[in-house]
Amino acid sequence: MEDRNLLKQARKRRKWSQEQAIVRFEQIGHRLKIDVPSRSSLRTLFSMFENNRREVPAAYRPIFCELYRAPEEDLGLAVKSGVVVPALTALPRALPGAPSPEVITYLSNILTEHIRADTLLGPLYLVPAVQAQLPLIDRLVQSARGGDRRHVLDVATEFAEFCGWLYQDSGDYECAMTWTNQALDYAQELADLDDSGDGRPS
Incomplete structure (x- = not known):
């Protein structure tokens, strides 16, 4: 059964693992001067994006378009699901103190x-x-x-x-x-x- 998530389809057409796509996503984000979360956070977000649990924020859409060389419409980024999901709160950049x-x-x-x-x-x-x-x-x-x-x-x-x-x-x-x-x-x-x-x- 074909996966209906267009982001996942685009990645699989390139035969990339999720980790390979994340590495490229980071590189493009840095090149476009767009702040991206930590690698661990990106793993969480990619899973959510590709399983339709969270819409891709507007800030990340240019990165995905560059990553997969496709317009937003072809990646399903311009389609609103009608489901409002709160965005993940970004963690502070500074590392927390040593855990007690x-x-x-x-x-x-x-x-x-x-x-x-x-x-x-x-x-x-x-x-x-x-x-x-x-x-x-x-x-x-x-x-x-x-x-x-x-x-x-x-x-x-x-x-x-x-x-x-x-x-x-x-x-x-x-x-x-x-x-x-x-x-x-x-x-x-x-x-x-x-x-x-x-x-x-x-």
């Missing part, structure tokens, strides 16, 4: 509740909530040091892995692979910390 144990526990508790909610609501209702927290978690990974970094990477790995599982359970295997790969990246960084001896609890 309370913040790490808070995120772990949220993940536990998400896992419990999945059995009650199903994956389609959980994906937006889980994805909305991943950009913050990625920022915390960047700012954490020492033993805190290990704990944040643990949580980040579990969050990304769970997001991948939700997409797989929803039947969107490409997005599932994107987030599973992100989980593997976090896990590899965690393994590197173990090998180097950094970040081990004292």
Whole structure:
């Protein structure tokens, strides 16, 4: 069955993975002097755009037109769905302070509740909530040091892995692979910390 999302169709015609499209999107955004979110945020946004969960903001439309060498109409960007979805609030550019144990526990508790909610609501209702927290978690990974970094990477790995599982359970295997790969990246960084001896609890 052909996917009806024109952005996804345009990407697949070029045989690009979502990650390859995101890298090109970033490059074009910088060239056009348009602010683009972090890589983690773009993964979330691309998934939402390609699954009709969020309309593409006007600021990003020139980037998509350049990316796929197509007018807005051919990419479905000029068509209004009639569904108003609040835009993601941009995170501050500055990295947050080092996460406290309370913040790490808070995120772990949220993940536990998400896992419990999945059995009650199903994956389609959980994906937006889980994805909305991943950009913050990625920022915390960047700012954490020492033993805190290990704990944040643990949580980040579990969050990304769970997001991948939700997409797989929803039947969107490409997005599932994107987030599973992100989980593997976090896990590899965690393994590197173990090998180097950094970040081990004292």
